[in-house]
Amino acid sequence: METDLKLESSVFVGNQRYRAVLTGWHFNWTEVDKKHRDKKTISVPVAEVLAVEEGRVEILPKKLVEDKDKDFTVFYVKRSSSRGSSGLLWRLGRTQFRCPSRVLRDQWTKHLRAAVKTHSPLRPHKLLVFINPFGGKRKGRKIYHSVVAPLFELVGISSHVIVTERANQARDHLLKKDLTGFDGVVCVGGDGMFGEILHGLIGRTQQESGLCENDPAVTLQPCPLHIGIIPAGSTDCVCYATVGVIDPVTSALHIIIGDSQPLDVCSVHHASALVRYSVSLVGYGFYGDVLAESEKHRWMGPLRYDYSGAVVYLSNRSYKGIVQYLPADRPLSSPRDKTRCLSGCSVCSRSTERLFPHSPDSGTVYSAQYSQFSNVSEGQWVSVEGRFRCVSLTCMSSCCPKSPQGLSPSAHLADGTGDLILVWDTNPLGFLKFLYRHTSTQDQFDLPFVEVHRVKAVRFSLASGEEEDAYEELAGQGSVGMDEEDRGYVETVSRSSSQQQLAAIGTRRQMTKELKTPSPFLCGLCCSKSPPVSVWNCDGEILPFTEIVCRIHCQLVRLYARGIEDGTAAHNCSEGSDKCERRCILH
Numbered sequence: 001m002e003t004d005l006k007l008e009s010s011v012f013v014g015n016q017r018y019r020a021v022l023t024g025w026h027f028n029w030t031e032v033d034k035k036h037r038d039k040k041t042i043s044v045p046v047a048e049v050l051a052v053e054e055g056r057v058e059i060l061p062k063k064l065v066e067d068k069d070k071d072f073t074v075f076y077v078k079r080s081s082s083r084g085s086s087g088l089l090w091r092l093g094r095t096q097f098r099c100p101s102r103v104l105r106d107q108w109t110k111h112l113r114a115a116v117k118t119h120s121p122l123r124p125h126k127l128l129v130f131i132n133p134f135g136g137k138r139k140g141r142k143i144y145h146s147v148v149a150p151l152f153e154l155v156g157i158s159s160h161v162i163v164t165e166r167a168n169q170a171r172d173h174l175l176k177k178d179l180t181g182f183d184g185v186v187c188v189g190g191d192g193m194f195g196e197i198l199h200g201l202i203g204r205t206q207q208e209s210g211l212c213e214n215d216p217a218v219t220l221q222p223c224p225l226h227i228g229i230i231p232a233g234s235t236d237c238v239c240y241a242t243v244g245v246i247d248p249v250t251s252a253l254h255i256i257i258g259d260s261q262p263l264d265v266c267s268v269h270h271a272s273a274l275v276r277y278s279v280s281l282v283g284y285g286f287y288g289d290v291l292a293e294s295e296k297h298r299w300m301g302p303l304r305y306d307y308s309g310a311v312v313y314l315s316n317r318s319y320k321g322i323v324q325y326l327p328a329d330r331p332l333s334s335p336r337d338k339t340r341c342l343s344g345c346s347v348c349s350r351s352t353e354r355l356f357p358h359s360p361d362s363g364t365v366y367s368a369q370y371s372q373f374s375n376v377s378e379g380q381w382v383s384v385e386g387r388f389r390c391v392s393l394t395c396m397s398s399c400c401p402k403s404p405q406g407l408s409p410s411a412h413l414a415d416g417t418g419d420l421i422l423v424w425d426t427n428p429l430g431f432l433k434f435l436y437r438h439t440s441t442q443d444q445f446d447l448p449f450v451e452v453h454r455v456k457a458v459r460f461s462l463a464s465g466e467e468e469d470a471y472e473e474l475a476g477q478g479s480v481g482m483d484e485e486d487r488g489y490v491e492t493v494s495r496s497s498s499q500q501q502l503a504a505i506g507t508r509r510q511m512t513k514e515l516k517t518p519s520p521f522l523c524g525l526c527c528s529k530s531p532p533v534s535v536w537n538c539d540g541e542i543l544p545f546t547e548i549v550c551r552i553h554c555q556l557v558r559l560y561a562r563g564i565e566d567g568t569a570a571h572n573c574s575e576g577s578d579k580c581e582r583r584c585i586l587h
């Protein structure tokens, strides 16, 4: 296709003459009239041409068109590296061309627009946008109207914008309202807002397919609408882990060109009911405790996570439990193979080929792939029992600015597996080493008390003695320090109560107790015995249940993203070098 020449001519950029060439996949312009060898060439993949406009056009701070009849303006994606981030920043590139004649100008605009249509078929035309005005620093509205809307306007995307007035409004809208005509849903907010969109879209898709979300054995239908994330929250981890930077312009440009990144989703169930979906972390023990602690200090803003992390670390807790997992079958990679899931990841592509070998009918293939989940014999599950500092399941690396490699650096976004990380009870220094390694490039799994497994399902239950302990603790404490609600709970509990009720009460009790006891800072490392149960942190939400079943659903949703682009690959290429004309992504 590269040799499939479509149009070539002389053009001017300012006073400099260029040779412009449109091939099948690329639009290049190279300086001419220069004797020396390093003539400057700029090469833009056609799929990254954002818009082609007649005249000399500017869009910021507001749209200005000077319609010179021999001129045209091309807007395209321009990359730059971003310090402190894994990926590359995308910016709006703009070049104004002047042609020798109006006829030639019209040919250029016509050919370029046709090429964009052909090579970029998934571009959205109509988007449903939800803005959380209270997310992060409360700048969602400003970010959307000043940064994103002008870009959408430039490329002709029409958007229906809803500024939310309450939590779960976006989710409910997606579950109930008519979504005809929309190509995708955009959330302007943080991870919590993304979670609403995720739940709304998955729920809607299953409703329309007549599928029951409660049973973990049911193969869910992938969502037809793409999700775009414009980061405007205090935690934007999903955006970071799928784009590599937290930057509204970069995210808006990924939406505009219709990038498509499939994403595995973990469904979390309790007692034959769906509890939540997760894309990044389902964590018990340390991560659950940190979230529970941080909820008490919301006034601190994002600092509350650091503070709570320190408090929970110092309280030195571990929890008994039984973890069962279903290992991934025929895995194409392992959690310790040191690979990274980057843009164009071969593991995810091969997983897609395996999942969708012949047919675009994903539903059929999903059924074939996962029917084994329901048929699976108990013997295939691996069971471990003991005392854990934390039990975490993640279906992506879960990298973020504080942990650039993430919870599981070699996890994949779309291979249909999750990584189960078991951190057995250990001494405080050992655990600190484990935590610290998340902030560096050292291998956090290379510790004797840490295990990691690539899995497709996980069950967690309380160890048999633990149920008893939880009950004893509650009974022993009587109703001292309880609120009315707690008392009611305990009175209705008998020894025949389900483990789950005990766990739920234990959790509530633990929280109540914590509120009434002095801060662990005051009594040091050895102050107290671990409470019998922790809580689950599911993508930043506390789950009301302790005993859960998790199942990974391969490529259940698609984001307007392409995975993290490897910035380091681009740094050796300098603009204007002939060698990097085709390969350089930083120009």
Ligand SMILES: Nc1ncnc2c1ncn2[C@@H]1O[C@H](COP(=O)(O)OP(=O)(O)OP(=O)(O)O)[C@@H](O)[C@H]1O
Pocket (backbone or CB within 6 Å): 131, 132, 133, 134, 135, 136, 137, 163, 164, 165, 166, 167, 168, 188, 189, 190, 191, 192, 193, 194, 196, 232, 233, 234, 235, 236, 540
């Ligand atoms: N208008 C609203 N009023 C109150 N809550 C809302 C509103 N719109 C959305 N929410 C809820 O706010 C929560 C947090 O939103 P979001 O993730 O956008 O911001 P955040 O600052 O990153 O959140 P967090 O404080 O959890 O880190 C979401 O769970 C969402 O359900």
